[in-house]
Amino acid sequence: MIDVIVAGAGPTGLMLAAELRLHGVRVVVLEKAAEPVEYVRALGLHVRSIEVLDQRGLLERFLAHGRKSRVGGFFAAIDRPWPDLDTAHGYILGIPQTVTDRLLAEHAVEAGAEIRRGCELVGLSQDEEGVTVELADGTRLRSRCLVGCDGGRSTVRKLLGVGFPGEPTQHETLLGAMEVGVPAETVTAVVTEVRRTEKWFGLGPVGDGLYRVVVPAEGVSGDRSVTPTLDEFRRRLQAVAGTDFGVHSPRWLSRFGDATRQAERYRVGRVLLAGDAAHVHPPLGGQGLNLGIQDAFNLGWKLAAEVAGWAPAGLLDSYHAERHPVAADVLANTRAQTLLMSTEPGPQSVRRLLEQLMDFEEVNRYLVEKIIAIGVRYDFGEGHELLGRRLRDLTLKRGRLYEQMHGGRGLLLDRTGRLSVTGWSDRVDHVVDAAEELDVPAVLLRPDGHVAWVGEDQRELSERLRGWFGAAVRE
Secondary structure (H helix, E strand, O other): OEEEEEEOOOHHHHHHHHHHHOOOOOEEEEEOOOOOOOOOOOOEEOHHHHHHHHHOOOHHHHHOOOEEEOOOOOOOOOOOOOOOOOOOOOOEEEOOHHHHHHHHHHHHHHHOOEEEEOOOEEEEEEOOOOEEEEEOOOOEEEEEEEEEOOOOOOHHHHHHOOOOOEEOOOOEEEEEEEEOOOOHHHHHHHHHHHOOOOOOOEEEEEEOOEEEEEEEOOOOOOOOOOOOOHHHHHHHHHHHHOOOOOOEEEEEEEEEEOOEEEOOOOEEOOEEEOHHHOEEOOOOOOOHHHHHHHHHHHHHHHHHHHHHOOOOOOOOOHHHHHHHHHHHHHHHHHHHHHHHOOOOHHHHHHHHHHHHHOOOHHHHHHHHHHHHOOOOEOOOOOOOOOOOEEOOOOEEOOEEOHHHHOOOOEEEEEOOOOOOOOOOOOOEEEEEOOOOOOOOOEEEEOOOOEEEEEOOOHHHHHHHHHHHHOOOOOO
């Protein structure tokens, strides 16, 4: 029997598969498409996702294919300079989603995951022992657990009967990659002028002589799965920009909407949901891909603990408890940004007021941290201000903190030298270091880098170790 089947080989599913493999979980990823998609929907990785890659030793391979930038305009395209942030990675990594998918797939396979493409999941059932999955070709597979990472139209979510309430698409946007027939300086001049009022419009080079075109559609199509035509792009470019830029030779064409929906539950028995299968929202702020990667980072070690049999009561359910509110906040901020992008007088007056408020560094920092996800704090109850937050990378005598977390285990960073993880050393590493950047005696980090405990009392530490890492074993 397979330990975990992951439905969907997008960034969420691939990240999850690799996280599970860190703990020896047998993983099979099922992907409906026979080949990796060439659509470039997302263009970059945010700070928290960059930290996640660093915590797993993956960042260098991504840096080799991306471009660091500190561009403004995160919130509703309001351009403000970057504030000082509590991170060692204060930048955005510009990298096409196709490259991100490829690198994550390579990582998952290197870790031992199996990716089966051209395998469409059409049915599922579960019992007390596991989950049975039916494929379109009639094949049946059996696993202990299943995770639906199969996108906004998730088959897994529909088969589970999980509600997906929210707002339907009200505005549609065309997205494609194609060549243009006018000089680059003409493109720049026209785009700059149009974007003064139409924030949903964009046209810029993406390499290989191609331009990425984003333009509002005329309305909402009856069937959004139908690919738009090049003539449709030309008509909409002419209507919005006054020119069609001589676009030709499209590499790919697509459309997306601004629906805002969230699954009512992220877990039903042995089946879980992550990424777009659990939440969809407008692409403002570029949060979607990043949110999915971070879902996987939260879920992976918890599901692995459940499979291994050492998960304490409630650990797997904490995935929904922690990540559902995070996605709800993303849905709320993208709704707000959508209104602020409107050219109507009311939203524009609110936008001007927000622009003034964002001149205050505290307001600017708060909104930027919301978008790049380093402001996330899970509710672990009352305690130190670090409790529930992710810890930034710190410089240690033996290297960097994130270098100590490549194995996906918990970590006790101990400045006192008096504490112990005896009984949990198979799940938690113990690093004794002065850590001058840390002004507390010790912190216990979960495998996802969030602070589970702060203090210096061994009894309190042991209680938290049991709460997050299960019962102690005799050593």
